Amino acid sequence: MKNPENLKVTVSGVRGVVGDTLTPELILNFTQAFGTYLKGGKVILGRDTRPTGPMVKHAVLAGLVSAGCEVIDIDICATPTVLMLVKKFKAAGGIIITASHNPVQWNALKFVNSSGVFLTETQIQTVINLYEKKDFVISGWDKLGSVKSYDKGIEDHINKVLAYVDINKIKKSKFKVALDCVNGAGSVMTPFMLNKLGCKMEAINMTPDGIFPHTPEPVPENLKDLCKLVKSKKADIGFAQDPDADRLAIIDELGNPIGEEYTLAVVVDYLLSKKKGKVVINLSTSRASEDIAKKRGAEVIRTKVGEANVVEGMIKHNALIGGEGNGGVIFPSVNFGRDSFVGIALVLQYMAETKKTLSEIVASLPKYKIVKTKLTLSKEKIEQALTKIKEIHKNDKINTLDGIKIDFENSWVHLRASNTEPIVRIVGEAPTTEEAAALCEKIKREME
Structure with missing residues (x-):
């Protein structure tokens, strides 16, 4: 059945x-x-x-x-x-x-x-x-x-991406790159691009058979083997893609995942150092990208959660760059869609130009931690709980474009009711994981 x-x-x-x-x-x-x-x-x-x-x-x-x-x-x-x-x-x-x-x-x-x-x-x-x-x-x-x-098709795509970087500058850097393509589409594409960039590769999970060696979402808990590979091979950087290679996670040269939110943040920082332009991100994307944009004098537009909503916002506002905090970089000069190859190329370009390690680049960016949780409530009680939250926080900065987002001085929390399950998804961000978790728990108590 x-x-x-x-x-x-x-x-x-x-x-x-x-x-x-x-x-x-x-x-x-x-x-x-x-x-x-x-x-x-x-x-x-x-x-x-x-x-x-x-x-x-x-x-x-x-x-x-x-x-x-x-x-x-x-x-x-x-x-x-x-x-x-x-x-x-x-x-x-x-x-x-x-x-x-x-x-x-x-x-x-x-x-x-x-x-x-x-x-x-x-x-x-x-x-x-x-x-x-x-x-x-x-x-x-x-x-x-x-x-x-x-x-x-693959060659057309990679050539278009590489038109936006200095291939010779990256080649001269002779980067050693660790790679985990989870036996997905990246297995047949990423080596082709890295070879064009003169990178030495240390790769795992490169058989394009779709038998995933670990849970295929590129989040830190699934990338332990890649972190070990970066350290053991003394790689300059590690890249991990999901099966259809639209999302990108990055490991620094010390073997530490920088976090999916910082894939976009690093790219935003690089592009805005070169050119002024608007940045479009969704309401649940880290404030890191927003802080970077403001520091560089760029306007930030927030949209509803979802790639389609971000793309719609980017088209409407003629954005230079945008994306989501799940490792999804959207660079309209190449594509109005998440593209891990754009992320790889622009991050390597940033490192080649500045001669900085990835950990040095990330250390210069705003520091935030995101915590994601959920609260189970009956459909009837969800609306009551969200109304209660709006009343409690009526003097705070509230955005109701997509659920309820409350911005505080150094933190924020975003609540969205599921369309299919009796739950409210809660995302909180603060300078530390402990503060973000405490904020989420506080909101949960206020809803109950």
Whole structure:
């Protein structure tokens, strides 16, 4: 019997467990709906390295060809590669087959529009409506679409990223780089880029088979082997990617994770040292990036949580840089989407230019610690609790754009009710972990 918890249909696309909810029929039908929505046209298709990728891909191809689409198949590549190629080929859209940092049994379809960004809420709802009604275009034998392989997609993406750094300066630095690509898409892309930059690599988990050697989310508790590798090989820096290589975590030369929030902070600091521009981040992203921007005279715009919301804000405000505190760097000159390769290239450029170690660069940045927790409450009590918080903190700086965010002098807390579970997610930030945890606990007590 299928577990309904194993299927998620959201603004990000459709995600499920292969062999349970993510069936060939469901994949086919969702893809037919997307092809119908696009009215045929060119579609860029890429996938991460999961063992279920080929099965999912063949179902996707059947749906797109049936709808009359011209498919350009990149095969294994990063999520941002597909975003970039949609723009390069002026395609009607794109599909990435990836469940990102979810376990190996999961897979998913992420849909991209003609602007090279993920579908908006309105667009994905149109696709869902077509899926639910089974209202598909089914082409006759003489109007079927086509499939062409394109083997230069990775090279196109990396070359575009490297256009924004001084390759020779990085080469002269002769960096030794430790790498953990978690056997994902980065396994076939990151060595290609680092070779172009003249880096010596010490790599683990580089077999592109999608069998993840550890929990694939690039957070400190999952990167202990990479930290050891940095120290044992005396590497200058360590990089870790998630399976579809849109998120980036960094280890300094001492073998310490700098924290996902500081991936974006380091890039923001570097870019704003070169050029003035606006910075767009979500409400739960560290104040470190905001403090850096203010120090450099740059305007900061906060958005609702979610990559699509940040991208929308970046387009609206013509931002220089943006992203999320989960290692998601968004540099619109390359892509309106999280791109770990941009992060790698710009951090190496920063180190090459300043001749500073990563730990020295990070030591110069504002110091904050984030704590994430949650409180279980019934749906009825959640609204009451949030109203109570607003009353208690009516004299503090409150933002209600996305839940409730309360800013204090040296700290903040952000509360968001889940759409699917009877919980309130709580994120707190302060100069120390202890202070951030205490702030979260204080808010919890006020809600109960």
